[in-house]
Amino acid sequence: MNDQAIIDLYFKRDESAITKTSDKYGAYLWKIAMNILRVKQDSEECVNDTYLSAWNKIPPTRPKNFLPYLGRMTRNISMDKLDYNTASKRDRKKQTPLDELQDCVVSKQAMPEEEVSSKELGECISQFLREFDKEKRVIFIRRYWYSDSIKTIATMLNISESKTKMTLSRMRKKLQEYLVKEGYRI
Amino acid sequence: MTVKELFKGIGEIDDDLIMEAMEAETKATTEKSSKNNWNKYIPLAACFVLIFAGGMYLTMPPQTDPQYENHDPIMDQPVPEHDIGQQLSFTGKIENIDNGIAVVLLHEGYDIGSPGDQVNVSLPKDIEFSVGDLVRVYYTGDVMESYPGEINVLRVEKIEQID
Numbered sequence: 001m002n003d004q005a006i007i008d009l010y011f012k013r014d015e016s017a018i019t020k021t022s023d024k025y026g027a028y029l030w031k032i033a034m035n036i037l038r039v040k041q042d043s044e045e046c047v048n049d050t051y052l053s054a055w056n057k058i059p060p061t062r063p064k065n066f067l068p069y070l071g072r073m074t075r076n077i078s079m080d081k082l083d084y085n086t087a088s089k090r091d092r093k094k095q096t097p098l099d100e101l102q103d104c105v106v107s108k109q110a111m112p113e114e115e116v117s118s119k120e121l122g123e124c125i126s127q128f129l130r131e132f133d134k135e136k137r138v139i140f141i142r143r144y145w146y147s148d149s150i151k152t153i154a155t156m157l158n159i160s161e162s163k164t165k166m167t168l169s170r171m172r173k174k175l176q177e178y179l180v181k182e183g184y185r186i
Numbered sequence: 187m188t189v190k191e192l193f194k195g196i197g198e199i200d201d202d203l204i205m206e207a208m209e210a211e212t213k214a215t216t217e218k219s220s221k222n223n224w225n226k227y228i229p230l231a232a233c234f235v236l237i238f239a240g241g242m243y244l245t246m247p248p249q250t251d252p253q254y255e256n257h258d259p260i261m262d263q264p265v266p267e268h269d270i271g272q273q274l275s276f277t278g279k280i281e282n283i284d285n286g287i288a289v290v291l292l293h294e295g296y297d298i299g300s301p302g303d304q305v306n307v308s309l310p311k312d313i314e315f316s317v318g319d320l321v322r323v324y325y326t327g328d329v330m331e332s333y334p335g336e337i338n339v340l341r342v343e344k345i346e347q348i349d
Contacts, residue, residue, distance in 0.1 A: 065201040067208065075197045079190065101189050101196075116191045122198020129203055141207035144196045156214040179187075186187050 003066035010058040018051045025067060029074045035147030036078040036098075037085070046081055050074045075145070097147045100168070104176040105186045116184070128178045132171070135159075139167050274298070275324045277348050278305070280317050288315060289334055290323060293348050298325075300335025308339050320345045 001020055009017035029050055033043035050073045063069035082098070129137045135157060142148045142156065143164075150168075154161045179186055276298055278290040292303045307323050309315050322343045330336035 065205065068201040068204040071204065072197050076194065079193060083190070098189055098193055101192050105187050105189055105192055116187050116195065118191070118194040118198045121187075121191070121195030122200075125196055125198075126200040126203060129199065134206065137203060138207045138210045141199070141203055142210070144193070145199065145204060146207065146211075156211055158214075184187055 007058060007062060007066060010055065011062075018055065021051060021054065021070070025070055028067070029070055032071055032074045032146055033078045035149070036075070036082055039085075042081055042085070043078070046074060046077045049077045053077070071145075075147075097144050100172065101144065103169075103172045104179065121184070124179070124182050124184075125175070128175055136167055136171060139164055140171050143168055274327045275322055276305075277320065277322050277345065280315060280319045280321060283309070283315060283317060286311070288321075290321060298335065298337070299329045300333070300337075301331055302333045302335065304334035305329075306334045306336055307342060310342055313342070313344065315342075315344070320348060 001024070006017055006020045006024070009020060026047065029047045030043055033046040034040065037043050037046065050070060053073050054070060079098075129140060132140070138157065139153055142153045143150070148156075150161050150164050154164045157164075176186060276292055276296040278292045278296070280288045281291045281304065282289040286309050288307045288309050290305050290307045292298065292305065298305065305323070307321070315321070322345050323337075323339060324341040324343075326338040326340060328338050
């Protein structure tokens with residue numbers, strides 16, 4: 001079943017929309033959640049929350065690209081869950097993509113006088129990414145959007161882990177410079 | 187800006203970029219799957235080659251290196267042509283006769299597996315033998331490792347000359 005047919009089921013308030021979504025994208029969403037949380041039970045919970053969120057938002061929203069739409073929701077829900085887990089002082093020893101992104105920003109607290117618009121920031125980062133070749137873009141997105149491990153990315157692109165790490169390190173540095181140039185206070 | 191804001195900002199990048207990265211995974215999975223499809227045939231191919239090679243080996247006629255034909259398989263010594271048959275024989279010269287037992291000096295080139303070149307030969311009574319006679323001795327093949335060597339004589343013939 002294609003994406004638009006599944007979205008139509010949401011519009012008809014047909015509950016099989018959830019099953020169809022799960023069948024088609026369940027594994028993909030679970031992987032995103034698992035890459036961020038690294039806890040199976042929490043990841044399953046986040047994926048179920050994604051289905052619920054999609055059920056509540058469609059309609060009126062009609063996503064153009066269903067896969068990125070669902071993935072974004074899973075990512076955000078997983079991020080909130082990670083925040084909750086961290087606040088609960090649960091152990092998080094492993095280095096996550098989020099920890100690496102600390103290189104790009106200085107402040108740990110939000111500036112009171114400004115609130116960064118995720119949408120605008122997303123557009124800015126998209127522009128930044130388009131300045132690189134496809135391989136570098138894919139490395140960056142697989143790491144910081146899909147939260148794939150370095151090893152997974154290296155295997156996927158048939159390159160060494162050290163090259164993957166080096167590419168990411170350079171891109172983070174360039175992103176920081178780019179964001180400053182675009183007027184973001186980091 | 188916080189890390190969380192940056193992370194969420196990255197989450198809002200354009201859909202086509204996300205799909206591009208998704209395609210990289212799909213492509214890698216397809217290639218791996220394709221590779222695995224071939225890999226599963228490797229053991230099958232190996233079995234086929236083994237069966238084929240085994241079949242070829244079994245159907246080939248046994249080949250003997252001509253270099254080793256007419257050789258004693260145990261002693262790995264060349265066996266004289268006259269030794270092939272039901273009984274073995276050698277030629278030699280009677281060196282001494284004592285009480286019907288002759289000491290025969292083996293002719294050069296004969297080796298019956300005894301320690302030296304002399305063999306005790308029990309002479310038949312119906313033929314008269316003298317020291318210096320040339321004889322052909324037929325024996326069973328058993329040789330005792332004594333000196334002179336001891337054998338089980340089957341027949342003794344006088345000969346005019348050494349072959």
